[in-house]
Amino acid sequence: MTYCLGILLPEGLVLASDSRTNAGVDQIATVRKLSILEDPDKAVIALLSAGNLATTQTVVTTLKQAAGTGTPERDLFLHNSMFDVAQTVGGLLRRILERDGQYVEKFGDPNGTFLLAGQIRGEPPRLFQIYSPGNFVEATPRNNYLQIGEMKYGKPILDRALRFDCSLARAAKLALVSFDATIRSNLSVGPPIDILCYETDSFSTRNLMKYKNNDPYFIDLRARYSEGIQAAVDGIPEPRLCPDG
Amino acid sequence: MTYCLGILLPEGLVLASDSRTNAGVDQIATVRKLSILEDPDKAVIALLSAGNLATTQTVVTTLKQAAGTGTPERDLFLHNSMFDVAQTVGGLLRRILERDGQYVEKFGDPNGTFLLAGQIRGEPPRLFQIYSPGNFVEATPRNNYLQIGEMKYGKPILDRALRFDCSLARAAKLALVSFDATIRSNLSVGPPIDILCYETDSFSTRNLMKYKNNDPYFIDLRARYSEGIQAAVDGIPEPRLCPDG
Numbered sequence: 096m097t098y099c100l101g102i103l104l105p106e107g108l109v110l111a112s113d114s115r116t117n118a119g120v121d122q123i124a125t126v127r128k129l130s131i132l133e134d135p136d137k138a139v140i141a142l143l144s145a146g147n148l149a150t151t152q153t154v155v156t157t158l159k160q161a162a163g164t165g166t167p168e169r170d171l172f173l174h175n176s177m178f179d180v181a182q183t184v185g186g187l188l189r190r191i192l193e194r195d196g197q198y199v200e201k202f203g204d205p206n207g208t209f210l211l212a213g214q215i216r217g218e219p220p221r222l223f224q225i226y227s228p229g230n231f232v233e234a235t236p237r238n239n240y241l242q243i244g245e246m247k248y249g250k251p252i253l254d255r256a257l258r259f260d261c262s263l264a265r266a267a268k269l270a271l272v273s274f275d276a277t278i279r280s281n282l283s284v285g286p287p288i289d290i291l292c293y294e295t296d297s298f299s300t301r302n303l304m305k306y307k308n309n310d311p312y313f314i315d316l317r318a319r320y321s322e323g324i325q326a327a328v329d330g331i332p333e334p335r336l337c338p339d340g
Numbered sequence: 341m342t343y344c345l346g347i348l349l350p351e352g353l354v355l356a357s358d359s360r361t362n363a364g365v366d367q368i369a370t371v372r373k374l375s376i377l378e379d380p381d382k383a384v385i386a387l388l389s390a391g392n393l394a395t396t397q398t399v400v401t402t403l404k405q406a407a408g409t410g411t412p413e414r415d416l417f418l419h420n421s422m423f424d425v426a427q428t429v430g431g432l433l434r435r436i437l438e439r440d441g442q443y444v445e446k447f448g449d450p451n452g453t454f455l456l457a458g459q460i461r462g463e464p465p466r467l468f469q470i471y472s473p474g475n476f477v478e479a480t481p482r483n484n485y486l487q488i489g490e491m492k493y494g495k496p497i498l499d500r501a502l503r504f505d506c507s508l509a510r511a512a513k514l515a516l517v518s519f520d521a522t523i524r525s526n527l528s529v530g531p532p533i534d535i536l537c538y539e540t541d542s543f544s545t546r547n548l549m550k551y552k553n554n555d556p557y558f559i560d561l562r563a564r565y566s567e568g569i570q571a572a573v574d575g576i577p578e579p580r581l582c583p584d585g
Contacts, residue, residue, distance in 0.1 A: 247492030323572020333509035
């Protein structure tokens with residue numbers, strides 16, 4: 096499996112993905128699931144992928160090859176809106192599944208999903224989730240994060256602590272806690288974690304970070320959070336057993 | 341969906357279940373998913389159920405009707421070991437699915453799963469997970485909790501904080517935190533939460549508790565844990581953006 100998380104904030108976007116891919120437990124590899132297309136000073140477009148790796152890689156590679164070539168329905172830099180980019184990505188995913196799906200199905204699930212996020216000059220940053228059928232939904236201030244893949248373990252911390260008005264750095268910290276929870280509880284999600292903290296109107300990917308397991312900041316974050324959880328649990332009185340006795 | 345949790349400890353067992361059952365989002369009801377069969381001073385046997393409610397209710401009701409009647413392959417009180425109880429429950433589940441499954445499949449998933457836990461005099465308390473095919477696994481000190489249903493949201497807190505040597509009351513507290521995380525993140529799991537804290541060799545169900553949403557202890561637990569999580573997050577320094585800049 097995979098875990099990818101996108102967070103929409105006034106300050107920008109936090110986009111994070113793990114790096115584990117596996118076919119069964121005996122074929123495990125490290126793959127980057129966060130891809131970025133940049134049109135300097137005009138557009139930063141990121142794709143985070145989950146599901147069948149052949150399917151999602153085909154979509155991403157096709158889009159990378161077409162970027163800047165002017166090819167209709169493929170060159171994402173032709174668009175003036177992330178909504179149109181989402182339609183193009185969804186349409187390409189749909190066509191690739193129409194072409195390959197029937198052959199792949201006999202061997203496994205051909206489906207793939209994406210988080211699509213970024214900014215095109217003239218718009219604020221936007222965040223979308225693209226489903227296998229090619230349709231998609233967009234994040235809003237009220238529902239400002241989207242997840243794909245193995246998402247349930249890392250959801251409670253976001254539901255408790257993430258707010259729309261928090262800073263990029265705080266959201267990145269919460270994203271790392273969310274990934275730590277997932278990695279501890281599920282073998283199919285693993286480091287390194289790629290995180291892009293995109294600052295609104297920067298049109299830059301300078302805040303692209305990679306956290307390996309032995310990264311000193313990530314080690315410190317995990318230790319402090321574990322201690323904090325222990326303290327939180329210790330701070331709750333224990334329930335009285337035998338309430339009627 | 342449903343969330344049920346069983347924890348095995350030297351001091352006994354903590355068994356917890358939510359009460360929500362639903363067919364779609366517009367047909368929601370409250371059902372008790374924790375059933376107990378008692379043979380005074382000899383056996384306490386608990387069943388927690390997830391999956392198709394018609395299937396699991398048929399199993400539980402059949403077993404309740406047969407308890408103490410001496411009916412072979414149905415009367416759980418005939419057994420001197422929880423392992424044999426697990427085989428009887430698994431066998432009955434298998435036969436009911438063989439009988440009903442083909443008719444139900446056209447309308448939805450007929451499958452059901454159980455946590456089975458309890459103590460029979462002469463043995464320590466034991467905890468099992470029974471799958472739809474009727475086979476089962478047993479919890480051990482190294483792997484001392486089992487979950488069925490909507491289990492992923494509530495797993496990280498257990499992986500972080502639950503230890504085999506913790507007290508019954510502390511395990512009950514962690515179970516409530518695990519349920520709170522699940523209820524916050526998933527509409528299909530809801531209160532009241534039934535919890536049985538079974539004390540080893542007590543052969544009693546005196547510690548059977550029900551936590552509604554407005555229970556003062558549960559309200560206090562949720563508030564303190566949320567504050568503790570905020571403090572844990574606040575206690576982590578924020579990552580430095582632009583690491584190369």
